[in-house]
Amino acid sequence: EPKRTLTPNEQDKLSGDMRELYDRLLPSQESEDRRAQLIEKLDRILNEEWPDNDIRVNVFGSSGNLLSSTDSDVDICITTPLKKLESMHSLAALLAKHGMDKVVCRAAAKVPIVKCWDPELELAMDLNVNNPLALQNTRMIRTYVQLDDRVRPLAKIIKYWTKRRILNDAAFGGTISSYTWICMIISFLQRREPPILPSLQKITGHRTKSEGGETSSFADDVESLKGSGAANKESLGELLFQFFRHYGYEFEYSKHVVSIREGRLLSRKEKGWDPTDYGDKESHNRLCVEEPFTTVRNLGNSADYYAWHGIHLEIRRAFELLENGLQLEKCCEQYEFP
Ligand code: ATP
Ligand code: MG
Known part of the structure; x- marks a missing residue:
């Protein structure tokens, strides 16, 4: 017993x-700052490439629920009326062009995602487009x-x-x-x-x-x-x-x-x-x-x-x-x- x-x-x-x-x-302040910088950077890259499409970069998962660690990946949901982003391929190409490494496109998954690694900010991320349920x-x-x-x-x-x-x-x-x-x-x-x-x-x-x-x-x-x-x-x-x-x-x-x-x-x-x-x-x-x-x-x-x-x-x-x-x-x- x-x-x-x-x-x-x-x-x-x-x-x-x-x-x-x-x-x-607890994640260090420095690691929290890098997460915030990543969101700003993605926002800028996307809105410069496709201006006037109301593209928003939202965080979910552990980066948004107060349960992240220094090594957690960043879960990102991009919302936009620009339908062509939903196929994921143009997003993957753009990220690669801006220096992201290990870009993998899982276009056929239940929730299609692009995975990559930002060598500058040293963060891994998973991105989806227009899947705001999470x-x-x-x-x-x-x-x-x-x-x-x-x-x-x-x-x-x-x-x-x-x-x-x-x-x-x-x-x-x-x-x-x-x-x-x-x-x-x-x-x-x-x-x-x-x-x-x-x-x-x-x-x-x-x-x-x-x-x-x-x-x-x-x-x-x-x-x-x-x-x-x-x-x-x-x-x-x-x-x-x-x-x-x-x-x-x-x-x-x-x-x-x-x-x-x-x-x-x-x-x-x-x-x-x-x-x-x-x-x-x-x-x-x-x-x-x-x-x-x-x-x-x-x-x-x-x-x-x-x-x-x-x-x-x-x-x-x-x-x-x-x-x-x-x-x-x-x-x-x-x-x-x-
Ligand atoms: P970790 O720090 O380990 O990455 P996490 O909090 O990011 O933990 P994950 O399991 O990676 O948790 O999931 C990320 C987010 O995706 C969750 O916070 C939730 O919003 C969403 N999610 C994951 N699985 C499901 C599911 N089966 N149905 C709905 N939403 C889900
Ligand atoms: Mg996560």
């Missing part, structure tokens, strides 16, 4: 180690991060752990994306007793209007929402320990679906993701995470049964290393392929 909680002394020790690690993970979920993640001071350090440390253990590459590794992990973290914090986070899509009011006069589809008025989780006094150390305990031992993968839209767990039956409807006999042990805006989408799908089994074992490994001696460093040790 896994240990249920940490003693106050253990919590202090683990929280202190987490604070120290968090300080090291701008909205990025803004919502950023809002959640700002609501309680514990969210950012907890999420950054869990993200660091997923990188070091190679558990966060949905595209290549058959695992799950950083975005999916972030949804799991937010859901966990919504279900603490008392809750640390609300469901921003469910609560009424607290919505601001954009420049265009449109009301936000989720509560986003940080000033009026901040501190709503203050009745919960759990420490950072206790939260990290309980996060691994929860997804390692408590969460019932055969029954439950993570839903930050609802702020509670859904049953796989009510969601229509019942293992018996899925077809494969192994689907009872599979992660189900509802995408908060496109709710028919299961973010857990990028990991098949075998991949998920491996991730589950890694979660339990992390729990056991904390349970036995609060070994945060060992927990985040770089995974070496055998």
